[in-house]
Amino acid sequence: MWETLAQAVINGLLIGGIYALVSIGVTLIFGVVKIVNFAQGEFVMIGMYISFFLATQFGIDPLVSLVVSMPVLFLAGVLIQHFLIRRVLGPNDMPQIFLTFALSLLLLNLSLMLFSANYRTVHTSYSDAAWHIGGLYIPVAKLIAFAVAMALSGLLWVFLHTTDLGRAMRAASQNRDVAMLMGINPNRVFAVAFGTALALAGAAGSLLMPFYSAYPFVGQVFVLMAFVAVVMGTLGNVMGALIASLMMGVAESLGIQFVGADSGLIVVFALLLLTLAFRPSGLGARRGR
Amino acid sequence: MIAQGGNAMTGDRKPSAINNAASSKASPKKLNRRKFLAKTGGVLAAGAFGAVPLRGWAADPINIGALYPTTGSMAQIGVGCVAAAKLAVDMVNEAGGIKSLGGAKLNLIVSDVQSDTTVTRTETDRLITGNKLSAIHGCYASALTLIASEVCERAKVPIITGSSSDQLNKGRTYTFTPFARASQFAKAQLQMAKLVSEQAKVAVIFENTAFGTSTSNGLKELAPGEGVEIVMFEPYSAGFTDASPLINKVKASGANTLFSLSYLNDLILIVRTVKQVGLNIAINGGSGGFVMPDFYKNVGNAAEGLQGVAHWNHDVSDDAQKVNVEFKKRTGEFAFEYAGGLVAQTFMLADALERAASADPKKVREALSTLDVSSGFAAMAPGGKVKFGPDGKNVYGRPVGVQWQNTDLVSVFPKEDARAPLMKT
Structure with a gap:
């Protein structure tokens, strides 16, 4: 029993790492630029296609292609912001809602046209590999993804708290007008925030x-x-x-495991509603931003 | 655009409505009404002229409509179908065409139904009204074929299809289905499970959609009669991010066979996760995306030993293998079930046309309803015989059980169609 539980938690944490990269991007854009980017998922899709084509055309490992997909999307983010x-x-x-929503639809249909609806996979040596520890197993590819996701999140945290630009971004997110009065160039800060968010995607x-x-x-x-x-x-x-992303991952996994394979999202949204009922502004509210 | 109108005149069978719409769209913005009428009227006239069969010493070509989704979400298989349809028409024509009609050649008119039910309705209508068709084949996807077949029934043009939906055999007289029906697929899957283990303990996981629910219920109803025990019966949300929790449950159920009623992406995740967990279980992935060349490319080695069911396979007969070689030459991939089935279907149409000695769709329907073949490309189906019952169903139709072995999809069930023994992995 505890083995099944432990496995479910591991599965949840690993996929939660990926959710985290996407959600940090959304929250960064919202916090700094104050808009909701509905197209964030489509930038994940573009990141996937970049890695896919680098892998199939040039034989570059998807993990190595991180050094291409991140700068390319950072640049795309800066240009889109500008x-x-x-x-x-x-x-x-x-207009902001419609702009990002339109961007999402545009990218979706453009990729349908260019790449067709086919599923594309890259098969690496570690794709199907897993470490078995006792009765538990940890898929290697997901563990790497989780580790890199956590490392990138950590880097972002360091960037936001130790660099001038990072501090400027936090300042702009706390109060844009006061930040501008303090001599922070909002356009520059916004562009970096948007670019960083897309690079994470x-x-x-x-x-x-x-x-x-x-x-x-996808x-x-x-x-x-x-x-x-x-x-x-x-x-x-x-x-x-x-x-919250890690929690979502674990909640989904536990839901599938112990409630029913089609109830992962039910558990996730129940958790969300409960959270909002007791803490209307979310879990991170008390810390201040 | 004017060049396209010219094409229509020289006998290109593009429906004139297309030329018409395209040229009016391309017209300069500042057209006044008179100019617009003059231009579109001209193109209309050209189109009408083009649609008139050119009488001459050669026999008139026989128009066969082909309705396939070549764009949109179902395009992957649809494009392959069109390649197969072209190959089939070439094969018939190179063999001398329809002899009873003076060696008339088949002329394929392809129409893209865009993976969309509404477009399918209008495209089928347009194809029928814009061309003098003898018969239609399409659309592979059941949801689209059901609609196309309704339109064909009303217009009294026969449609022959590889779709497996049992609904196509209800209250229809112009619809012909030469291959196994969906209800037969479930039975074949259960019988294959018995081959793997005398004490077949099956876990059925299915996506919670109309497709998954109806197919899984079919399996549940048939299982006791086939002596198969279902130890897990679990719907899941299609399009999940992670199959691990689901496979954890399968592991806990103690099943020795897994039926996964899933679309391609979920199935890929499921198969990979089963390998990662190190679970020793026979997987039956059903049909559809699973029996396509792309599946192996996506999953790689992990696909070895996986079982499925198909309405056609490229090794069911010598004729099928010949078709496979030709199809491979043209596309680089082996002939998948719909591709091979389409070649057989085209030869069934040719056989009917030959006996009808007429291009009239009603006479072609009559001839199809009395079709009875047991040799040649027209009989290239599992079982090797085709004869339509009053419901348009091939009375000899049966599915073929397949398994991925050494990068190839091999027929393994039933014994009569098997080309290799079933590997019990």
Whole structure:
């Protein structure tokens, strides 16, 4: 019994690491730029396709292609912020919502057109490998993905707390107007925040590639969990999103294991509603941002 | 656009409506109404002229409509179907066409139904009204075929299809299904499980959609009669991120056979996870994406020994192997079930046309209903015989059990169709 439980927790934590990369991106953009990026899942998809094509065309391992997918998506994020998002930042929310939503639809259909709806997988030497410890097993590809995801989250935390730019981003997220009065250039800060968030999505894509199929709709699978984690971990709170993502992963896994294979999301959303009932602004609210 | 109108005149069988719509869209913005009418009217006239069969010394070609999703989510198999349909028409034509009609050649008119039920309805309508068709084949996907067949019934044009939905055999007179029906697939899967182990303990996992629920219920009903015990029966949410918790449950159930009623992506995750866990269990992945060349490419070695069911396989007969060689030459992949089935279907149509000695769709239907073949490409189905009952079902139709062995999909069940023994992994 405890073995099944332990295995379920391991499974949940490992997939939660991937949710974390996606949700940290969403929460970073929301916290700093104050918009909801509905297209975040599609950038995960693009990260996956970058890794897929590098692997099939040039034989580059998906994990190594992280060094390509992250900068490419960072640049894409800076450009999108500069040419699209910046223009709609104003008192009215609707254009922002439609902009990122339209971006999501555009990228989805563009990839359907370019890559077709086929499932693409990359088979690496460690794709099917697993470590067996007692009665438990740990899939190698997922463990690597989890470790890298945690390392990237840690790096981001260090960046936000120790560098001037990072501090400027936190300042802008706390109060944009005061930050501007202190001489922080909001456009620069926003561009870096958007780029960083997309780079994390790209990293998630590359890390997924050894064990998950790439297809145009793949982002939608992950973005739903990401949004739940972002709300649960308090909007704009990076650490909250990280912890909530891991919790979501474990809740989903336990739900499938002990309630029913089609009830993973039921448990996740029940947990979300419970959290919101007792802590309306999420788990990370008390810490302050 | 004008060049396209010209094509219509030289006998290109593109439906004139396409030319028409395309040219009006491409017209300059500042057209006044008179100019617009003059232009579209001209193209219409050209299209109408093109649609008139050109009388000459050569026999008129016989138009066969082909409805397949070549774009959208079902495009992967649809594109393969079109390649097979072209191969089949070439084979018939190279063998001398329809002799009773003066060696008339088959002319394939392909229409993209875009993986969408609404588009399927309008495209089928347009294909029938825009062309003089003798018969139609399509759409492989049951959801689309059901709609296309309704339109064909109303227009009284015969449709022959590889779709397996049992609904296609209800209250229809112009629909012909030469291959095994969905209800027969479940039975074959259960019988294969008995081959793996006398005490077959089956875990059935299925996605909680119409497809998964109906197929799994079929399995549940048939299992006691086949002497198979179902030890786990579990729906799951399609499109999960991680199959590990589900496979954990399968492990705990003590099953020795796993039936996974899943679409390709979920199935890939399930198979990989079973290997990671190190679970020793026979997996039957059913049909559809599982029996496609792409499945092996995606899963690799882990696919070895996996079982499935198909309505056709490339090794069921010598003729099938010939078709496979040709198809491989053209596409680089082995002929999958729908591709090979389509070649057989085209030869069934040719056989009917030959006996009808007419391109009239009603006469072709009559001839199809009395089709009775046991040799040649038209009989290239598991069982080797085709004869349609009053419900349009091939009375000899049966599925073939297949298994991935040494990177190839091999027929292993029933004994009559088996080309290799079932590996009990």
